[in-house]
Amino acid sequence: MTLHILAIDDSRTMRDMIRHTLVPAGFNVDLAEDGQHGIEVLSGIEPDAIITDINMPRLDGFGFIDAVRKIDKYRVTPILVLTTEAAPELKARARVAGATGWIVKPFDPEKLVKALLMVTG
Amino acid sequence: MSNTPDPMAEIRASFFIECEELLEALQDGLMQLDGGDGDAETINVVFRAVHSIKGGAGAFGLERLVRFAHGLETVLDEVRAGRMHPDSEALKTFFVAADHLSDLVRVSRDDTPLPENQTADLLTQLNRLLGEDAASIDPLDEVEEDIDFQPMGLSLDLDLGLPDIGIDIAPPQPARYTVQFRPAPELFETGNEPFLLLRTLDQMGDCHVACHLDGLPDLGDLNPETPYLGWTIDMTTEADDNEIASVFEFVDGLCSLTITRVDGDAVVLSAPDTAESGDAGNPALPILDPAPFPPLVQDPAAAPTPTDPPQRPDDGPAVDRSPPTGASAVNAPAKPASAAANSVVRVDLDRIERLVNLVGELVINQAMLSQSLETSGLSPHSDAMNGLEEFQRLTRDIQDSVMMIRAQPVKSLFQRMSRIVRESSAAVGKDVRLHTEGDATEVDKTVIERLADPLTHMIRNAVDHGLEPTEMRVAAGKPEQGRVRLTAAHKSGRVVIEVSDDGGGINRSRVLQIATEKGLVAPDASLSDADIDNLLFLPGFSTASVVSDLSGRGVGMDVVRTAIQALGGRISITSVPGEGTTFSISLPLTLAVLDGMVVQVADETLVLPLNVVVETLTLRHGDVEQVHPRLNVVRVREDFVPLFDLGEELGYRAGVKDYEGAVVLLITQDNGANAALVIDKIQDQRQVVIKGLDDSFYRAPGIAAATILGDGQIALILDPSDIIANATGPGGLSVPASINQETPPQITGLSL
Numbered sequence: 001m002t003l004h005i006l007a008i009d010d011s012r013t014m015r016d017m018i019r020h021t022l023v024p025a026g027f028n029v030d031l032a033e034d035g036q037h038g039i040e041v042l043s044g045i046e047p048d049a050i051i052t053d054i055n056m057p058r059l060d061g062f063g064f065i066d067a068v069r070k071i072d073k074y075r076v077t078p079i080l081v082l083t084t085e086a087a088p089e090l091k092a093r094a095r096v097a098g099a100t101g102w103i104v105k106p107f108d109p110e111k112l113v114k115a116l117l118m119v120t121g
Numbered sequence: 122m123s124n125t126p127d128p129m130a131e132i133r134a135s136f137f138i139e140c141e142e143l144l145e146a147l148q149d150g151l152m153q154l155d156g157g158d159g160d161a162e163t164i165n166v167v168f169r170a171v172h173s174i175k176g177g178a179g180a181f182g183l184e185r186l187v188r189f190a191h192g193l194e195t196v197l198d199e200v201r202a203g204r205m206h207p208d209s210e211a212l213k214t215f216f217v218a219a220d221h222l223s224d225l226v227r228v229s230r231d232d233t234p235l236p237e238n239q240t241a242d243l244l245t246q247l248n249r250l251l252g253e254d255a256a257s258i259d260p261l262d263e264v265e266e267d268i269d270f271q272p273m274g275l276s277l278d279l280d281l282g283l284p285d286i287g288i289d290i291a292p293p294q295p296a297r298y299t300v301q302f303r304p305a306p307e308l309f310e311t312g313n314e315p316f317l318l319l320r321t322l323d324q325m326g327d328c329h330v331a332c333h334l335d336g337l338p339d340l341g342d343l344n345p346e347t348p349y350l351g352w353t354i355d356m357t358t359e360a361d362d363n364e365i366a367s368v369f370e371f372v373d374g375l376c377s378l379t380i381t382r383v384d385g386d387a388v389v390l391s392a393p394d395t396a397e398s399g400d401a402g403n404p405a406l407p408i409l410d411p412a413p414f415p416p417l418v419q420d421p422a423a424a425p426t427p428t429d430p431p432q433r434p435d436d437g438p439a440v441d442r443s444p445p446t447g448a449s450a451v452n453a454p455a456k457p458a459s460a461a462a463n464s465v466v467r468v469d470l471d472r473i474e475r476l477v478n479l480v481g482e483l484v485i486n487q488a489m490l491s492q493s494l495e496t497s498g499l500s501p502h503s504d505a506m507n508g509l510e511e512f513q514r515l516t517r518d519i520q521d522s523v524m525m526i527r528a529q530p531v532k533s534l535f536q537r538m539s540r541i542v543r544e545s546s547a548a549v550g551k552d553v554r555l556h557t558e559g560d561a562t563e564v565d566k567t568v569i570e571r572l573a574d575p576l577t578h579m580i581r582n583a584v585d586h587g588l589e590p591t592e593m594r595v596a597a598g599k600p601e602q603g604r605v606r607l608t609a610a611h612k613s614g615r616v617v618i619e620v621s622d623d624g625g626g627i628n629r630s631r632v633l634q635i636a637t638e639k640g641l642v643a644p645d646a647s648l649s650d651a652d653i654d655n656l657l658f659l660p661g662f663s664t665a666s667v668v669s670d671l672s673g674r675g676v677g678m679d680v681v682r683t684a685i686q687a688l689g690g691r692i693s694i695t696s697v698p699g700e701g702t703t704f705s706i707s708l709p710l711t712l713a714v715l716d717g718m719v720v721q722v723a724d725e726t727l728v729l730p731l732n733v734v735v736e737t738l739t740l741r742h743g744d745v746e747q748v749h750p751r752l753n754v755v756r757v758r759e760d761f762v763p764l765f766d767l768g769e770e771l772g773y774r775a776g777v778k779d780y781e782g783a784v785v786l787l788i789t790q791d792n793g794a795n796a797a798l799v800i801d802k803i804q805d806q807r808q809v810v811i812k813g814l815d816d817s818f819y820r821a822p823g824i825a826a827a828t829i830l831g832d833g834q835i836a837l838i839l840d841p842s843d844i845i846a847n848a849t850g851p852g853g854l855s856v857p858a859s860i861n862q863e864t865p866p867q868i869t870g871l872s873l
Contacts, residue, residue: 010169013136013177020128055172057165069310078312084176100312101371106179119371121317 003120004028006047008038008064009082010056014105018051018082021109027116035059039067047077048120049100051112054083054090062097069098078119082107136177137230138467141533143170144223148536151219152557155212168197174222183229185240186222192244193218196251205250213543214246220540295326295357297383298365303333303351308375319352321368326358355383470566473526480516480523481810487516488807488831517808528563531609531618534573535560538580538607545584551591552602553584559609564616568688568708572618575684579620579704580605582678587622587702597699599623612707615732621703627696629653636662654694658682689811689825691842709811709825715838719805719830720786723773726836727800728809728828733841735787735795737803745780753780755797757787765848766799767839771823790842798841807831811838822847 005027007018015031022029030045032038036058038050050068054061061081068074078100083090091102100119103112150167153159175190193215199205207215221243228235300322304315322328333351337343358365365380372378491509499505535557546553564572588594588603595601604623609616629650636642636656648656656662660679678692685692690708709715709730717728738744738757745755745764754761764785769776777783777799785797809828814820823844827837 011173011176012139013132013180014173016132016135017180020132055169057162057169076309076312076314078314084172084179095307095311095375098311105176106182118317118321118368119313121314121320 002026002028003048003116004030004045005049005051005116006030006032006038006041006045007051007082008032008035008056008061009051009053010034011053014053014082018112021107021112022116025109025113027113035061035064035067038064042068042071042074046073049078049080049116050074051080051082051116054081054085054094061099062093065094065097065099078116080112080115080119082112133181135467136181137226139177140174140226140230143174144219144226145533145536146170147219147222148539149532151212151215152539154207155209155216164197164201168194168201171197171222174226178229185237186225186229189218189222189225189240189244192247193222196247199251205252207250211250214243214250216539216543218243218247220543295359296361297355297357298362299379299381299383300354300356300365301351301379301381302354302369302376303378304348304372304376306347308348308372309346311371311375313372313375315348315350315352318368318372319354322354322356322365325360325364325368326356329355331355351377468526473523476523477527480520484516484520484808484810485829485831487512489833492831520808524565527566529566529569530561530563531569531572531616532560534569534576535607535609537573538576541577541580542584542605545581546603549585551584551588553588554602554604555580556604556606557608558606562609562611562616564609564708568616571684571688572706572708575681575706576607576618576620578678578681580607583620583622583624583702583704586624588624593625597625616708618706618708619703620706621701623701626698626700627654627657627694627702629696629698632656651695654696657694658692686820689840691840715809715811715828717807717809717828717838718786718803719807719809719836720767720800721802721804722771722800723768725771725773726804726830726834727767727771728836728838729786729788729798729841730825730838731806733788733790735789738785738787738797740780740783740785740799742781755780755785757795757797760795762787762795762797763845764797764799765845767844768799768801770844770848788841790845796841796845798844809836809838 003026005022007015007022007029008031009015009018010033015033019029019031030041030047032041034056035052038052039059052061052064056064059067061083065079065081068077068079079098080101080103081091081094081099082103082105084105086104094102101115103115147167147170150159150163150170153163154167171190171194175187175194178186178190196205197215200207205211221239224235225240227233302315302318304313308315319328319330323330331353333353334349336349336351338349343349356365362380362382369376369378491513494505494509539555539557542553542555583605584603588605589597589599591601594603606619606621608619608621611617632653633642633648633656636653636659637644639662641656641659641662642648657678658681660677662677662679682692685706685708688708690706692704692706694702694704696702715728716731718731718734719726719728721727738755740755745753746761747753748761753764755764756762764780766776768774780799783799784801784803785799786803787795787797789795809830811826812828813826814824823840825838825840825843827835830836
């Protein structure tokens with residue numbers, strides 16, 4: 001079964017890297033450029049897990065997670081936060097919004113894949 | 122780079138392109154903040170730009186870039202959080218930091234050296250901005266911090282191959298652990314799933330799971346989204362307690378968790394202690410009815426059913442890379458990232474050049490075809506002619522579209538100039554502000570690139586020579602801060618770029634004196650103000666009595682003018698004493714095509730840019746009047762317009778004696794004034810492909826370029842304003858003979 005991932009990051013480089021990490025690992029990857037775009041993309045797909053950045057224009061990661069959790073079918077979809085931030089208060093905020101896990105950039109491709117496999121089963 | 126097979130190299134290359142964009146956004150934002158017209162989002166944009174550069178740089182191990190970006194980001198974060206309100210000094214530091222960041226990006230990309238102390242100095246300056254009590258950024262600590270938070274990513278690792286942090290380096294000895302785990306309600310809300318955690322544990326070793334159903338209410342009261350269950354896992358594993366704990370990393374604080382090494386010490390880890398949500402422990406649930414199995418299937422959250430076999434349990438140090446790269450990898454690349462299809466494509470400039478050239482050929486070809494069809498005597502209503510018309514339209518559309526690909530806003534160029542202003546004003550100790558307008562004006566990319574040098578020189582000139590020293594400004598009642606304006610705008614099919622300062626204006630007596638001393642003008646010449654201003658463009662002219670480091674390296678405005686002319690452009694100068702000087706550059710939009718009017722003069726076919734032709738007239742008796750022996754004017758409605766004979770000006774023939782019946786083009790010059798050009802015949806109006814005249818040709822004033830017409834004939838493309846400026850005929854007043862060193866061009870030899 002191919003796992004379908006939505007990855008959201010405003011940095012093209014990051015999106016490229018995520019795709020470059022996940023596609024060869026057998027994931028099906030959709031990309032979005034910010035939280036708002038992520039929500040739009042979500043309306044057309046049903047990912048098994050979502051990866052999102054925090055600092056983004058229009059709608060940041062917190063806002064995005066918040067919005068996604070309000071959509072019924074995504075209430076329990078695993079959402080991993082992938083960000084350079086490591087401050088505990090930001091992590092707490094993400095968790096309150098409903099983030100499943102937190103991975104710090106720069107990420108180790110293998111770890112990202114493992115984390116995704118774990119949260120999606 | 123696009124040819125390299127290494128995807129990482131490609132991503133790296135694209136990272137640097139992205140950096141350019143981010144740096145531009147950073148500049149923009151800082152400018153807005155500096156100009157006071159930024160809003161709440163501006164600082165966010167600025168912050169994010171630096172943040173993204175840092176993020177990408179981290180991924181490529183560009184340590185120095187990361188370190189500096191982090192330093193800048195830390196300060197910007199303070200601003201973003203409203204804890205710091207940058208004054209103009211702070212903004213200055215930000216600008217310098219942004220410049221340095223851009224340098225770092227460049228040296229990281231090209232792998233060139235850059236003095237390390239610059240980075241350190243700037244970090245110190247940034248640190249100082251933070252003040253004493255705020256969180257400081259020690260440049261060295263920072264590196265460590267970055268490394269510090271990596272283990273958080275690493276801690277996901279289930280790989281036994283990694284040595285653990287100093288606990289037990291002895292060969293993995295299976296040990297028994299008891300893990301007690303009870304999710305808090307929030308665990309589900311974050312999309313975590315107990316079953317998956319248990320399964321991950323199971324893969325680490327031999328597990329016996331006991332489920333505690335004690336909290337389970339009656340079915341009627343059961344809320345499917347509240348966790349009622351708890352588990353006790355008895356496991357034998359080679360993994361150590363850190364690895365076990367890492368399984369629960371994401372639910373840290375969302376459950377009560379204890380991990381106990383059975384044959385060893387007591388409680389090793391208790392997750393909720395470290396958690397920020399203290400209530401997560403879900404405390405008193407009396408254990409009444411321990412059940413032997415977890416009723417996982419009931420759980421609504423267990424959506425992804427384990428159809429694919431779990432990885433083999435306890436594989437020891439083996440890394441489980443293989444499962445994902447297996448069967449699914451084959452079909453995955455088939456549909457990558459469809460939804461986020463980027464609206465921007467990056468294309469090698471060479472490919473566009475090729476396309477432009479091909480389209481140019483297409484246009485010529487189409488012109489030839491239409492000419493041969495016309496001469497074949499086909500009816501204009503024939504299918505072939507109709508088809509040709511359509512073909513013509515399409516060709517034109519293609520051409521426009523291709524040209525648009527190369528058009529770029531001048532913004533990046535302007536941003537480079539703002540750096541020049543910062544650096545040059547610092548070098549001469551003046552306080553200068555650059556004001557830009559029309560950043561969005563689009564110009565052919567090649568034009569933009571070739572404008573950088575002349576503009577740099579002009580900007581430096583404005584800062585160095587244009588603006589007075591501060592004391593003089595104050596004495597003149599001007600604000601201390603000098604102002605340099607850089608503007609771009611489209612004007613009648615050309616791009617006009619202006620550099621102006623609010624300095625003292627050109628010191629004309631001094632200019633004249635120097636020019637006389639250098640023998641550039643005759644001592645007795647009487648020159649108008651404009652003539653004197655134009656002396657600045659003469660080769661070898663330099664006004665600064667003290668040659669400053671900055672702009673006085675013997676490179677004069679003549680070099681600027683030559684560069685602009687090489688682009689098919691013109692430069693002019695206006696200056697008001699005490700108020701400042703403006704240099705105005707007028708450029709063609711593109712170097713590739715031109716809407717032209719094809720005319721004949723003395724049996725030569727020439728092309729004039731259509732956009733300068735205001736109207737065409739046929740002269741009647743009495744239209745032309747001689748104002749004085751060297752100036753004829755033609756009456757156009759209520760105006761008198763100077764009249765020039767193109768054939769005479771170009772040296773093709775002697776001037777026409779009788780103007781009656783002559784065809785005249787009324788053209789508008791760069792300075793807005795009209796002039797009339799006598800020609801023999803208007804031939805056609807068409808788009809022509811500009812073929813630049815190579816450097817081996819003599820650069821004739823008035824000749825911009827050449828083109829190939831539909832019949833294969835070569836025609837020169839004229840620059841009428843330049844012709845008039847250099848006119849020697851009856852109308853040749855605009856340039857005094859004393860400085861008009863260039864003789865009329867002998868272009869007949871060159872034209873074919």
